[in-house]
Amino acid sequence: MISADGLSKRYGRREAVSGLGFAVEAGQVCALLGPNGAGKTSTMRMLVGLSRPDAGTARILDEPVGLGARVLRRVGVLIDGPAFVPHMSGMANLKLLWAATGRAWPPPALDDALDLAGLGAAVGRKVKGYSTGMKQRLMLAQALMRAPDVLILDEPANGLDPAEVRALRERLAELARSGAAVLVSSHQLAEVQQLATHIVVMNHGRLVASGPLDELLGGEDAHRVEVDDTARAAAVLRETRSVTAVTVQDGAVLVTAPGLAPDGLVQALVGAGVGVLSVNRASRTLEEVFLTVTDGEDEHAAR
Numbered sequence: 173m174i175s176a177d178g179l180s181k182r183y184g185r186r187e188a189v190s191g192l193g194f195a196v197e198a199g200q201v202c203a204l205l206g207p208n209g210a211g212k213t214s215t216m217r218m219l220v221g222l223s224r225p226d227a228g229t230a231r232i233l234d235e236p237v238g239l240g241a242r243v244l245r246r247v248g249v250l251i252d253g254p255a256f257v258p259h260m261s262g263m264a265n266l267k268l269l270w271a272a273t274g275r276a277w278p279p280p281a282l283d284d285a286l287d288l289a290g291l292g293a294a295v296g297r298k299v300k301g302y303s304t305g306m307k308q309r310l311m312l313a314q315a316l317m318r319a320p321d322v323l324i325l326d327e328p329a330n331g332l333d334p335a336e337v338r339a340l341r342e343r344l345a346e347l348a349r350s351g352a353a354v355l356v357s358s359h360q361l362a363e364v365q366q367l368a369t370h371i372v373v374m375n376h377g378r379l380v381a382s383g384p385l386d387e388l389l390g391g392e393d394a395h396r397v398e399v400d401d402t403a404r405a406a407a408v409l410r411e412t413r414s415v416t417a418v419t420v421q422d423g424a425v426l427v428t429a430p431g432l433a434p435d436g437l438v439q440a441l442v443g444a445g446v447g448v449l450s451v452n453r454a455s456r457t458l459e460e461v462f463l464t465v466t467d468g469e470d471e472h473a474a475r
């Protein structure tokens with residue numbers, strides 16, 4: 173539903189996005205992650221036709237994207253924020269933005285979108301009196317009111333309080349369940365871990381990791397094994413069939429072994445004379461994965 177193929181963008185001599193490729197299918201909530209300046213916003217702008225790639229293609233629902241492309245009517249977008257007219261009410265601003273689509277008022281999902289925005293009577297007040305969070309929620313309402321098949325949201329949780337973040341998460345999950353493809357950028361890794369089904373991680377404009385969240389976190393194939401001799405255990409496991417990765421960390425051995433049950437690991441170790449104290453599932457946090465694939469670059473979400 174959303175695809176980037178060889179997407180590249182330069183600003184002067186700086187290459188903001190380099191040969192980026194990924195896809196988001198219907199039913200997926202994909203989080204686009206990366207340290208500050210990694211190229212997330214530049215990528216999203218190209219995906220919705222707000223800027224032209226220097227190379228590569230952006231497609232939505234199998235159609236190439238460009239400024240004013242028809243397919244964009246089916247996309248809910250929150251990037252940089254729409255320019256609300258400050259002396260008009262929230263509702264009048266929504267009407268104005270909707271008028272640009274050439275379709276009759278009201279939009280198909282207006283009530284749900286307003287519900288999520290939770291502005292209540294304030295939707296009738298002038299936007300210039302809105303707080304940052306209220307403006308952000310009005311922006312979300314404009315992205316969601318069209319009942320989009322595709323959502324592309326740049327840091328949608330910015331300025332929202334925890335209850336609002338949760339409501340947003342639930343709504344995005346609901347939209348994905350009903351067949352939408354959702355791409356969100358975020359710095360809030362703990363939040364992303366609860367929301368995303370897939371992740372794409374960028375660093376310095378390039379793709380550094382992508383795939384289903386479960387797989388990237390280790391899934392069922394990763395184990396943490398406590399033994400009496402980590403060096404020997406690591407050597408034995410590296411020679412064991414099905415084992416694809418072995419690392420020693422904090423006095424334990426982390427093993428990835430697709431298709432091998434914990435019993436198999438214990439047998440291999442005990443058979444080689446290594447004492448096994450415990451074997452547990454070793455899923456990593458998204459923060460650990462993020463810091464590993466971005467070489468620990470500053471990430472303000474790590475707070």
Ligand SMILES: Nc1ncnc2c1ncn2[C@@H]1O[C@H](COP(=O)(O)OP(=O)(O)OP(=O)(O)O)[C@@H](O)[C@H]1O
Pocket residue numbers: 183186187188206207208209210211212213214215
């Ligand atoms: N219009 C522009 N002109 C010049 N340089 C730009 C422009 N937009 C972005 N850049 C540069 O391109 C790089 C990628 O920026 P981008 O905003 O896409 O990153 P980001 O991952 O969204 O960052 P953040 O998480 O801080 O929002 C940065 O080095 C940025 O300074």
